[in-house]
Amino acid sequence: MAPWTLTDALDAAGYRLTRPRRQVAELIADRDDHFTASDLMADARRRGMAIGRATVFRSLEKLSALGQLERVRLPTGEQAYVACRPPDAHHHHVVCGRCGRSVEVAGCTIGSMTDEIRRRTGYDVATHHVELFGTCPECLASGADPIPPSGHVS
Amino acid sequence: MAPWTLTDALDAAGYRLTRPRRQVAELIADRDDHFTASDLMADARRRGMAIGRATVFRSLEKLSALGQLERVRLPTGEQAYVACRPPDAHHHHVVCGRCGRSVEVAGCTIGSMTDEIRRRTGYDVATHHVELFGTCPECLASGADPIPPSGHVS
């Protein structure tokens, strides 16, 4: 069988495989960068797919819940999504601020912080979000000026 | 002089010290938890302060740009802010998902990840965002069930 598609994930979770859902899955699979809900709407229109706005949002919600997508807030403040491939392991994404491409980064070092935080602050850390932004190798190679490191982050 | 207030920060940055701005600064200073723009609007109304919605947003924007506030996206999806005290050093916030209180955590271990990421992915990491959520010591003591660690985070 094909590796493991978003459609498979929806299927495995017991959702019905409808035309709109297959199409949303296809649109996402064809992207290698982050995207917003409206990006997908535009993609769909461009390909002549008729998918309702609400359906796109509902699909994104389900796929996020299934761990197939991660919601990220871009530095610009936009709400975007990136596909998790593979979706199971704990990881983070680095998003290129220039072209939008993203890759996953395994080996999260945050875990080791939580004990330390508990000890120092008394807070029991349950979850965390990490969003990394920078410049991808392609954009670096193309001579574009890298995004300058920001002085005060997070 | 008083330690260093949000008002001082606005002043130092060359902004005019208007009544609404002083009031927003006061409202924020009186909070020890995260807050949304609407929270501040409500606080203001409660105290009989007449501050326009737009002014609140404009003030939050300036204070964020000055590094006095951090914008955080709560697990619920809400856009909130937390005060940075002190505002200068690189740090992150742990937010209590139960009561909203937050504290800063110094000693970010992300920095050490960036070289590794560069080596493994070719991405030049410029900025990062870390948002930590959990349960604060007070809430833990009060016997409330801690927020369960989430399986797939970020």
Add this chain to the structure above:
DNA sequence: ATTTTTGCAAATCATTTGCATATAT
């Protein structure tokens, strides 16, 4: 006096929801 800031109301924008219809199972 001059420039900045305010506050309103309108505009924008993203996201959600109700509900009758259509579709997958």
Add this chain to the structure above:
DNA sequence: ATATATGCAAATGATTTGCAAAAAT
């Protein structure tokens, strides 16, 4: 058949913007 999902359009909610009036320098 029957439960689920769609798609519209309307509702919601947050944030932004234009602009004349008000306030700070």
